[in-house]
Amino acid sequence: MAKVAVYPGSFDPVTTGHLDIIRRTSNIFDEVIVAVFVNPNKNPLFTREERVEMLEEVLKDFNNVMVDDFAGLLTEYLKEQDGDVIVRGLRAVSDFESEFQMASMNKKLAPEIETLFMMTNTKYAYLSSSAVKEVASFGGCIEELVPEYVIDKLIKRLKKEDKMVTEEDRN
Incomplete structure (x- = not known):
């Protein structure tokens, strides 16, 4: 019987840290479902469909x-989904408390x-979708932080949403 792992998250956007967890998880389990969670408490930059499409690519x-x-x-x-295991990535000790609480509730x-x-x-360890969006909004380099495919989509979305900080804003 195949062991199925589910890696849930908002993936707004997917980062190279997420990809590392996915790659390692795929080496352990027969099947991995990367599940974009629709969290009513968050206001994502990308739609659910866009996040799914980026991940699929x-x-x-x-x-x-x-x-x-x-x-x-x-x-x-x-x-x-006949899933057996929830996979959660931990970056630092600070992640553990909230993740432990969620894991206990799920149990x-x-x-x-x-x-x-x-x-x-x-x-x-320092990488999060929020940090990537912030760096990108200030015109910082996000290469190696997100997949190449995501870079242009992120920059275009930030510009469209008027969330890019320009030279004028800085002065």
Whole structure:
């Protein structure tokens, strides 16, 4: 029986840190579902469809990885997908407390589902989608922080949303 891992997140946008977790997870499990979570408490820069499309493009060479999206309880989504394990990336000790709380709640809701905490590669410990958006909005270099495919999409979206800081803004 295939072991199915679900890696949920907002992926707004997907970063090289996310890709590292996905690659490593795909080496451990038979099937990995990268699930774009629709969080009503967040105001994403990209639509759900755009985030799914970007992930599908950057993950197209991963044979055992599929991309999906969901809203609602993660444990219910895993049951629908016959998922066995929730994968969560940890960048720092500060991530652990909230992730542990969520994992404990998920265990209460679905005792049969395990949560696997995967430590990020240390070269990505500082990296988050929020940090990438902030650096990009100030015109900083985001190469190596997000896949090449995402760079232009991010810059265009920030400009469209009038979230780019210009020279005039800085003076």
